[in-house]
Amino acid sequence: MQDDLYDINKEITILDVLDRVLTKGVVITGDIVISVADIDLVYLGLRLLLSSVETMEKMKAVN
Amino acid sequence: MNADQNKLIYLYCFTKKVPSILNPEFQQDLVFMEIEGLYAAVKYVSESEYSEENIKKNISDVEWLDANVREHLRSITIIMQTETVIPFNFGTIYKSEKSLREFASQYAYDFRESFLYLENREEWSVKVFCDRKMIIENIGTFSPNISDIDQQIKSSSPGKAYILGKKKKEIIETEIKVVYNNLSKKIFTALNELCDEYRFNIILSNELTEKNEDMILNVAFFIKKENIDHFIQCSDQLMHEYSGVGMIMDITGPWPPYTFLKISH
Numbered sequence A: 001m002q003d004d005l006y007d008i009n010k011e012i013t014i015l016d017v018l019d020r021v022l023t024k025g026v027v028i029t030g031d032i033v034i035s036v037a038d039i040d041l042v043y044l045g046l047r048l049l050l051s052s053v054e055t056m057e058k059m060k061a062v063n
Numbered sequence B: 001m002n003a004d005q006n007k008l009i010y011l012y013c014f015t016k017k018v019p020s021i022l023n024p025e026f027q028q029d030l031v032f033m034e035i036e037g038l039y040a041a042v043k044y045v046s047e048s049e050y051s052e053e054n055i056k057k058n059i060s061d062v063e064w065l066d067a068n069v070r071e072h073l074r075s076i077t078i079i080m081q082t083e084t085v086i087p088f089n090f091g092t093i094y095k096s097e098k099s100l101r102e103f104a105s106q107y108a109y110d111f112r113e114s115f116l117y118l119e120n121r122e123e124w125s126v127k128v129f130c131d132r133k134m135i136i137e138n139i140g141t142f143s144p145n146i147s148d149i150d151q152q153i154k155s156s157s158p159g160k161a162y163i164l165g166k167k168k169k170e171i172i173e174t175e176i177k178v179v180y181n182n183l184s185k186k187i188f189t190a191l192n193e194l195c196d197e198y199r200f201n202i203i204l205s206n207e208l209t210e211k212n213e214d215m216i217l218n219v220a221f222f223i224k225k226e227n228i229d230h231f232i233q234c235s236d237q238l239m240h241e242y243s244g245v246g247m248i249m250d251i252t253g254p255w256p257p258y259t260f261l262k263i264s265h
Helices: A002-006 A014-021 A036-062 B052-058 B062-080 B097-118 B132-137 B144-154 B158-192 B225-245
Strands: B008-015 B031-035 B038-045 B121-130 B197-200 B214-224 B247-255
Touching: A014 B062, B008 B062, B008 B097, B031 B097, B038 B062, B038 B097, B052 B062, B062 B247, B121 B132, B121 B158, B121 B225, B132 B158, B144 B158, B158 B214, B158 B225, B214 B225, B225 B247
Parallel strands: none
Antiparallel strands: B008 B038, B031 B038, B121 B214, B121 B247, B197 B214
């Protein structure tokens, strides 16, 4: 029962995952890293994706 | 693809031991590299996917990003089933084994110290949402101000009742904020008693959560394993207690302890 309710791989949004695996954690890093600027781009990308889906839906409604 | 083609080293996490029982779903390309008595969980990846230039391109592809960050999280959570981990961010890449070994040797002492704190504790996330419409329907039970004004409206002339009605709308907006604040404090205080540490995260907008309900609390807790059952029981009780007024709780965990790591340069 507990696994069904609290399984981390279920119903976790990409934002929840990104919030931890990109923006938190060990500050020390590897030879290649994703910079804060890139993270901003990721979030921007997600917002654009959301807004483009919304725009498409609105256009469908108009047509 | 094999290790000859895949020359970059992708770091998931450090552990103190190689997991003894591997889950059948466990990734076949995962390698545990022994460094100074600790183990780096890594995989070899190609430059075509993970070179500095290509990783920047790839993270703009939301489908690629979604699949790969989930794989990153899944691999670490599988290791966590038997071992304490020091998780690394998605896309932590070393250009050679030598480079990874130098880095790990430099921080071996910090890693050992971190394991002492991370062992026997779990990171859990609590997000609390409120259904605004339901809160408005039940606002009288939360707010004495609204109950009072309802009484006044009942006993007033039609003209005065109209003005009080308009005033009531303004009061409701203010009271919703008070209700959200009180509810989030109650939930936080009750759960925090069972936890060693907490960290508040930003309240996300409805657009980002893709939920109709308003987020009123977003917090990560660090909890001793012996208290986890009690924490879940307490969460269930709170959910039950406040579900009638439109409160929803999203409890997820255990997460890799990203929020409570204290290692830095």
